[in-house]
Amino acid sequence: MSKEKKRMAFGYALVMPAFLVVMLVVAWPIVTAVQKSFTDPETGGFTFDNYLYFFTDPNQLKNIFFTMFVCFATVAIAIVVAYLLALYLRFVKSPVARLIGNLYLIPRFVPSLVAVYAMITIIRDSGLINRISLLFGADVKLGMMYHASGMITMNLWFNIPFAALMITAGLGAIPDSIIEGARDVGATKWKTFTSMILPLSYKDVVVASTFVFMSNVGSFTTPYLMGGNAPKMLGIALFDQFNKYLRYERAAALSVIMFLICSVSAAVYIYTNLKEKDWEH
Amino acid sequence: MIECKGVNDMEEKILTNETVKSAAPDRVIKLQIKDMTKKYDNGDGVEHIDLDIYEGEIVTMLGPSGCGKSTILRTIGGFLDVTSGDIQIDGKSIVNLPPEKRPTAMVFQSYNLWPHMTVYENLAFGLKLRKTPKDEMDREIKRHLEMVGISGMETKYPSQLSGGQQQRVAIARSLLLKPSVLLLDEPFSALDAKIRQQMREEVKKIQSELGITIVFVTHDQEEAMALSHRIVVMNKGKFEQVGTPSEIYDNPASRYVASFIGEMNFIPQADGSTMAVRPEEVFLVKDGEACDMSGTIRTIMLLGHYVETNVQCGENVIKCYVQREDIEGVNVGDKVNLKFAKHHVF
C-alpha cells in the first residue's frame, strides 16, 4: 500500500466510528419512521391518511397552532430579553454587571425536572405567589398552570440564558473602537445601536432564534408537567399517539411533521451561516 | 582618558531649561488643557497636564509606547472621562459633552472602519447625520478619496483593503467632516515610508487650507519634527518639554529629551554630570589645535554626502558626522582629536 493510501485509510478509520453511530441511531430510525408514516396499519399498504389526520382533525390542528404559538412567543420574548441582557453585560462595566455576567448561566445547570417543579410551586394557584398575596389580604390566582403562559414562562427560564450566551459572544466581538468611531462622527447612542451594533450582531440573533425555536418544538418535560389537556403541545400529542392510542403509524407521521417544522428553522440557520456577506471575507 | 585640555574651560553654551514661548501673543487659543489628570483603575494614566494649543497649529505628542499619548487624545475626543481638571475648546469646557457633541474628529490608532459598510458608506455615514445633500456628498467623498490617493475604492469593504488603505480611508473620513480640532493617533503607522512622507505633506497642506487645529500622536521623532509647529515630548504620563522642533532639537530640556530626539553622544564627566553632544557638532581637528577629546577611529561609514565615524575615546565611543573631505586620508585605527562645537550638560 502506498503512503498516500495508508494515510487515507487512517483518515477513514478515524471517521468510521462516528459515521456508524450516526447511521445506526439517526439515519436508520429516520428511514424506518418515514416508511412507517406512509403505511396503513390495517392493510400495510401505502397511504397519506396518517398525515391527513393531523391536518384535518380540528383538535390536532389546534395542537399544531398552539405549539407554533408557544414556540414563537418563547423565541420572541427570550431573544428580546436576552438581547437586552447581553447589551447590558457588554456595555455596562460595574460590579453588578460582572456579578450578573457570572450568574446568568446558573439556570442551565439546574436539572430541567427540578426547575419545572420549582416553578410550579411558585406560580400555581396555591403557590408561593398566592400565599404571599394572602398575607396582604389579596388572593392572587395567576392561572398560569395548564395554560400557555405557564409553559412560556418555563421555556424562558431555560432559553434566555442560552440565547444570552450566544448573543453576548457576538456583541463581545464588536470592538469598542467601532462604536467610538460612530459617536465621534456625531451618531447618538440610538443611531450607533441601529447602524452599528444591530447589523453587526444580527447574525447571532438569527442563530440563537433558530436554536431556541427548535429546542421548543419537541419539548416534553415542561408541557407534560405544566400543560393542559387541550390544546396540547405536539410533544405530548406524539406521546399520546404512541403510548395511549398505540397508533405507531400516526406517531411516525407526527414525528415527520415535527421534523419538517424544525427543518424550516434549520434551513434558516444554515442559510444565514452560509450566506457570507461581502464584508466578512 | 581625556587627554587634551578644553572641556572644563570651554564656555557653557546652552543650559537653559525653560521653554521658549513659541506662538506669537496675538494668536487665538483653540484648545486648552488645564491641570488635567486621568487615572485608570490600575493607577496608570497621565497627571497634571497643562497645554494651550493655538488655532491652526499642529501639535504633536511624542513619546515611547505606554507614556499616555493616546490617553490624552482620548480625553480630548470624549472617549475617556477626566479624573480631574478641565479641557476647553474656544473657551468652553467640553469635559461633560459626549463625543458626538464635541467639535473634534479622531483617527484612531486601530483604524476603526465600520466593517459592514463599504468605503463610500463609511465616508457617507457622518455626512448623512449632518443631512448633507446627496450630490454634495458624492462630490466631497470623491474629492477626499482622491486627496488620500485611493480613488475608485468606493464599493470595497474594509476587509478588502490593505492596512495602509484602511488608514487612508479613516483619515479621509474624519477630514470630510471638517472638524475644528482633528485628533490623529498614529495615523500613518501602517504606511510605508514613501506614502508616509506624502501623507505628512498632505496633512500639512490640508491643515493650512482648512485652518484646522491638529493634535497628532506619534512615537516617530522624525515624523514629529517634519510635521509639527510644536512638539510635546512625553515620558511616563508627564510632559518633559514643550517647544518648536528646533527648540527641542537645539535645547533639549533634559537628558531624556536629548536621547529621544535625534542622535546624541552622552559622555560621563568627572563631577557626575553628563555631557551631551550631537554627532554633527563634533569636528576632527589637527594635532596642536584646541580639542575636547581624542581617541582612535573604530569605524568609518560613508552615508552619501557625509561620513559617520565612531571614535573610541577611553571608555566612550563618540559618533561623529563629518564631511567627506575632512576625513580624507584618515583610516581605522588612526589617532584623532575631536572638538565639540556645541554641547549640553545634564
Ligand SMILES: Nc1ncnc2c1ncn2[C@@H]1O[C@H](COP(=O)(O)OP(=O)(O)OP(=O)(O)O)[C@@H](O)[C@H]1O
Ligand atoms: N483602559 C485602560 N485601563 C487601564 N490602563 C490603561 C488603559 N488604557 C491604557 N492604559 C495604560 O495607560 C498607560 C498609557 O497608555 P496609552 O494608551 O495612553 O499609551 P500610548 O502613549 O498611546 O502608547 P502607544 O504608543 O503604545 O499607543 C499605559 O501604561 C497603559 O498600560
Ligand SMILES: [Mg+2]
Ligand atoms: Mg497609543
